[in-house]
Amino acid sequence: MADSAGVEVKPGQAVQAPPQAASAGSEASRQRVVSPEYMFFEAPRERAFITGSEAAKEAIRRANVDIAISYPITPQSETMQQVGALWAEGYVKEYYRGEEEFGVMSAIAGASRSGARSLTATAGPGLMRGMEVVASWPGGRMPLVLLIMCRVINAPLSIQPDNAELAYLLNSGNIIFHAENQQDFFDFALKAFIISEKPEVTLPVAVAVDGFFVTHARGYVMLPPSDIKLTPRDPYHEAIPAMDNENPPARISRDAPIQKSNFISYHVHASWQQEVWAAVERSRKYIDKYMGGLVEVVNPDADTIIVASGSAVSQSREAVRQAEEDLGERIGLVKVRSLRPFPTRELREACKNAKRILVPEFNCVGWLHREVCTALYGYSNAEIIPGPRVFGGISLPTEMILQYIFPDKKFAF
Amino acid sequence: MNNKKRFNIRMAGIGGQGVVTASHILSNGMVIMGGESTLVPFFGSEKRLAPVESYVRIANGKIYEIGEIIYPNVIMIFHPQVITHGKSYTMPFYSGLKPDGVVLINSDTPINLVADEVRELEERNAHIYYLPATTIAREKADTDLATNMAMVGAISAIMGIPDLPSLEQSVKERFLGKGFVVSGGTAALDNVIERKFAKKEQLLKKNMEVISAAYNYAVEHGWAAASQTAKV
Numbered sequence: 086m087a088d089s090a091g092v093e094v095k096p097g098q099a100v101q102a103p104p105q106a107a108s109a110g111s112e113a114s115r116q117r118v119v120s121p122e123y124m125f126f127e128a129p130r131e132r133a134f135i136t137g138s139e140a141a142k143e144a145i146r147r148a149n150v151d152i153a154i155s156y157p158i159t160p161q162s163e164t165m166q167q168v169g170a171l172w173a174e175g176y177v178k179e180y181y182r183g184e185e186e187f188g189v190m191s192a193i194a195g196a197s198r199s200g201a202r203s204l205t206a207t208a209g210p211g212l213m214r215g216m217e218v219v220a221s222w223p224g225g226r227m228p229l230v231l232l233i234m235c236r237v238i239n240a241p242l243s244i245q246p247d248n249a250e251l252a253y254l255l256n257s258g259n260i261i262f263h264a265e266n267q268q269d270f271f272d273f274a275l276k277a278f279i280i281s282e283k284p285e286v287t288l289p290v291a292v293a294v295d296g297f298f299v300t301h302a303r304g305y306v307m308l309p310p311s312d313i314k315l316t317p318r319d320p321y322h323e324a325i326p327a328m329d330n331e332n333p334p335a336r337i338s339r340d341a342p343i344q345k346s347n348f349i350s351y352h353v354h355a356s357w358q359q360e361v362w363a364a365v366e367r368s369r370k371y372i373d374k375y376m377g378g379l380v381e382v383v384n385p386d387a388d389t390i391i392v393a394s395g396s397a398v399s400q401s402r403e404a405v406r407q408a409e410e411d412l413g414e415r416i417g418l419v420k421v422r423s424l425r426p427f428p429t430r431e432l433r434e435a436c437k438n439a440k441r442i443l444v445p446e447f448n449c450v451g452w453l454h455r456e457v458c459t460a461l462y463g464y465s466n467a468e469i470i471p472g473p474r475v476f477g478g479i480s481l482p483t484e485m486i487l488q489y490i491f492p493d494k495k496f497a498f
Numbered sequence: 499m500n501n502k503k504r505f506n507i508r509m510a511g512i513g514g515q516g517v518v519t520a521s522h523i524l525s526n527g528m529v530i531m532g533g534e535s536t537l538v539p540f541f542g543s544e545k546r547l548a549p550v551e552s553y554v555r556i557a558n559g560k561i562y563e564i565g566e567i568i569y570p571n572v573i574m575i576f577h578p579q580v581i582t583h584g585k586s587y588t589m590p591f592y593s594g595l596k597p598d599g600v601v602l603i604n605s606d607t608p609i610n611l612v613a614d615e616v617r618e619l620e621e622r623n624a625h626i627y628y629l630p631a632t633t634i635a636r637e638k639a640d641t642d643l644a645t646n647m648a649m650v651g652a653i654s655a656i657m658g659i660p661d662l663p664s665l666e667q668s669v670k671e672r673f674l675g676k677g678f679v680v681s682g683g684t685a686a687l688d689n690v691i692e693r694k695f696a697k698k699e700q701l702l703k704k705n706m707e708v709i710s711a712a713y714n715y716a717v718e719h720g721w722a723a724a725s726q727t728a729k730v
Contacts, residue, residue, distance in 0.1 A: 266564075298564040302536065402562040410502070480565020497569060497594075 113175035116314045118149070121279045125272075125375055128309035137299035140267040140306045141206075141232060142167040144274035145177065148230075149314040151201035152179040156189045159244045160296035161208035161234040168204070176314075177204075186211040190218035197227035197289075200320030200327030202278060204229065208296060209236035212250050216257075222289040223258030223361045226325040228281040228318070231259070232274060233293040234300050235395075235447075237477060245478020246296040248395060251424065252452035254291060258361045260368050261424040262376075263394040264294040267304035273376065273422075278315065280371045287324035288364050293424075295396040295447055298480065324364070365426050372423050379428035380419050382435045387417035389490055390439040390467075392432065392457050394421040397445045397481060404486040416490060421453070429460040439467040443489055449476040503533075504557040505657050506567045508594075509649075510586045511576025514546040514687065516646035519672065520576075521552035524650050527660035527668035528556040538566055540587065545683070549585045556659060571596040572657065574649055575603040576631070582609060590615055598623050602653055604631035604645060627656070627721050629712060638711050639704040643691050647705045651712030656721050662713060669705050673698055 119128065124147065135143070141164045145153070153172070155165040172180035179201075183189035186207055196203040207215060212233055219231070237243035238250045254261060262277065264270040270292070277290040294300060320327035342350035372379055383405065384390075391401045398420045408414040419435050421428060436442055442461075444454040454471045461469065473485045484496035507524070511517035518539045528535040533556060540551040553567040573595055580586045581603070588594070592601060592615070601619075603609065605628050611619070619626065631648035635641060647669075654660055660668070673688075691701060716722060 302538065302564060304536075396564050399562040399564050406562070480563075480568065482568040483563060484569045 111175050112312070116147075116176075116312055118316055119313045121276075121315060121375070124309055124313060124315055125276060128313060130307035130309050133306050133308050134303050135267060135306055136163075136301055136303050137234075137264075137267045137270045137294060138163040138167060138301065140271040140304075141274055141300075142171065143306070143308055143311070144271045145204060146171055146311055147309065147314050148204075148275055148278050149202060149317050150177045150204050150278075151318070152193075152196045153177050153204040154181055154183050154189050154193050154196065155206050156183050156186050156211060158186075158208045158211040160236055160246075160300045161206050161211065161232070163300065164232065164234065165206050168206075186215035187218060190215035190222075193229055194218060194222055194225060194227055197222075197229040198225065198327065200318065202229075202282075202318040203227075204232070206232035206234070208234040209238045209244075209247075209250055213238055213253065216253060219254070219259065219289075219291075220257040223365075224357060226287045226323075226361075226364075227289055228278075228287055228323060229289045230274065230277045230281060231289060231291040233291055234296040235293055236296045239449075243478055244296075246298050246396070247448055247476045247478060248293065248295055248446075249448040249450055249452075249476070251293055252448070252450055254293075255424060255452065255456070258288070258358070258365065259425060260286070260288055260290040260365055262290065262292045262422055263424055264292060264299065265395060265398040265420060266299055267302075267306045269422075270294045270299060271306050271308065275315070276375045278318075280368055280375065282318050282323060283368070283371055284322050284324055286364055286368045286371065288361070288368070293395070297478075298396045369426055372426070376422055378431065379423040379426065380421055380431045380435065382431075383418040383420075384415055385417055385435050386438065387415045388438075388440045389443070390417035390419060390436055390441070391443045391445060391486065392419045392421065392436075392453070393445050394424065394453060395447065397447055400481045400483055401445060401486060404483040404490070407483060407487060408490065412491070412494075414491075424453075424456070427456055427460060432457065432460045433464045436461060436465050436467060439465065441490075442467045442469045443473075443486070444469065444471060445481055445486055445489075446472070446474045447476065447481060449474065502557075502559055503657070503659050504559065504561075505555070505572050505659075506570045507554045507556070507572040507574060507653070508567050508570040508588065509552045509554065509574040509576065510580045510588065510591060511550050511574075511646075512546075512579060512585050513548040513550050513683070515550070515576045516643065516687070517550045517576055518552050519684065520574075520646035520650050521554045523646075523665065523668045523672055524653070524660070525554050525556065526671060527650075527654070527664040530667050530671075531558075531660040531664035533558040533659065534561045536561055536564070540566060547585075549580070549587055551587050556657075558659065567594075569594045569596055571599040572653065573599065573601045574653055575601065575605075576645065576649055578603070578605045578609055581611075590618075592619055592622075592624065595619075595622055595624055599625070600653075600656055601626045602649065602656065603628050604649060606630040606633055625721070627652070627716070627719070629715065631712060634711050634715065635708050638707045641691065643687065644705060644708045647708040648712035651709035652716040652721070654709075655713040655716035658722065662710065665709055666702075666706055669702055669709070673701060673705075
């Protein structure tokens with residue numbers, strides 16, 4: 086496993102841990118374990134101007150990660166390359182490059198099942214390739230964190246930011262957060278481990294971010310000190326004991342219901358899937374506690390409300406500012422932090438007085454618009470406008486958002 | 499005048515002129531002055547004479563936006579060929595320019611624009627300024643490579659931000675800083691200019707002379723007052 090991290094391994098030689106990791110005096114070995122509450126809320130923070138990839142690296146440095154496995158794909162590669170550096174410094178115990186995403190997602194499942202705190206990351210087509218395994222994680226009740234740096238998945242080939250891939254992930258049973266900026270990517274990634282491993286949750290958590298706009302651009306991030314790390318995973322206080330082959334879900338894999346009568350198979354599967362989705366819902370209280378809620382609401386009294394996630398939130402914030410300062414118009418904004426569980430209750434409350442709702446998106450298919458329509462059906466008389474949308478990599482100009490809000494004015498040339 | 503300032507700048511030039519370097523200096527100058535700034539460089543293959551664009555947002559308030567600037571209120575054209583030869587990713591050169599916006603063009607003489615271009619620029623009430631940036635660079639620093647400094651100096655006078663002391667500090671950090679990572683091509687050009695000026699102090703001094711000369715040129719021509727309210 087060392088060769089993929091830039092350490093030369095000669096044939097016939099045993100792979101050894103990097104020298105830094107072994108040295109007792111290394112900075113990694115001096116990290117102090119702190120409670121999630123201290124790490125998230127009490128530790129002093131200093132402002133850094135760093136890329137999204139670096140923000141993810143800093144989260145992983147403090148996350149007490151046992152194992153990271155990934156396969157390179159733009160724009161994810163930069164982050165996982167830096168995780169390799171963390172491994173060399175001893176902050177991550179095991180790290181290697183898998184053979185491709187199907188293998189990576191399978192291997193990280195095994196790592197999670199063994200009780201290790203597990204991390205992987207991918208982007209666009211890599212997520213699509215690994216999707217068969219990713220969709221099996223929740224049923225396996227595997228706590229782990231998957232970072233997704235969104236990029237175009239459809240032809241023509243492109244490496245540019247576009248988050249259509251999240252549409253495919255929404256109904257897989259994974260918990261999914263969508264980070265707006267570098268600060269979110271740091272905070273969400275760190276908090277995802279703790280939420281993922283809560284006994285009543287015990288599910289994988291995907292933390293998505295729009296590629297390049299966040300991963301390769303610098304932004305201000307408030308960072309706690311690097312000499313502290315989260316409490317380690319405790320696999321004996323989870324819904325499923327680690328490495329227990331006599332109980333579900335390992336027992337189900339080994340001794341599959343498909344080999345029983347159809348009726349046993351139906352019952353097992355139905356109850357199991359309901360429990361997975363119930364567990365997704367049970368993560369709400371931790372999202373509220375650690376992340377400040379599934380949504381952030383700005384100007385809830387406004388007639389027109391923008392509902393957005395990811396980079397579209399940043400663009401919408403600027404549109405709200407321009408509307409207020411330049412046009413004297415008050416526009417509301419709901420930032421969706423968590424896509425699964427979806428903030429259905431929160432949206433109904435935030436949009437109860439809205440007359441118009443816009444859903445700007447960085448993808449062609451409009452998956453968030455469908456989610457919003459489903460959540461508000463029967464609870465709102467507002468017109469729910471599908472868009473504006475950009476896709477294929479371009480940024481969403483605030484002028485485009487304002488043009489949708491004020492069709493009688495001219496914003497774009 | 500509204501004390502809130504916010505400029506969305508698109509810079510277009512050709513490879514080797516220091517467009518991306520200019521955007522770094524302007525952007526960092528704004529941060530040094532206590533404001534906020536983000537920048538997005540954009541180029542295809544990184545080579546001499548190929549089109550280069552860089553997008554810079556500067557403001558004395560919070561910046562949320564990300565990505566390229568589609569609708570700028572300030573456009574900087576570093577080379578006449580961006581217009582005359584179409585050496586640009588954004589055609590025509592003023593596409594997306596907001597009403598009352600600014601176009602700063604490096605050219606000793608006005609460029610003959612076709613009638614449609616003239617009309618469209620008039621419809622937007624664009625302020626077009628021709629700055630002899632390369633001539634100023636040659637006169638003050640004896641090198642074309644300081645053209646980007648002249649462009650930075652003039653645009654900061656036009657916008658009112660960042661101020662000259664902040665720009666000076668930014669130039670220092672760019673050429674003396676240890677942590678600044680540049681591409682191979684840019685590093686090669688840095689070497690060329692460092693050899694030319696035996697001491698880096700002299701390089702900084704000459705760069706600042708070019709920035710100040712272009713700054714004063716813009717002030718003397720009255721470009722500043724008319725342009726500081728460009729709409730975002």
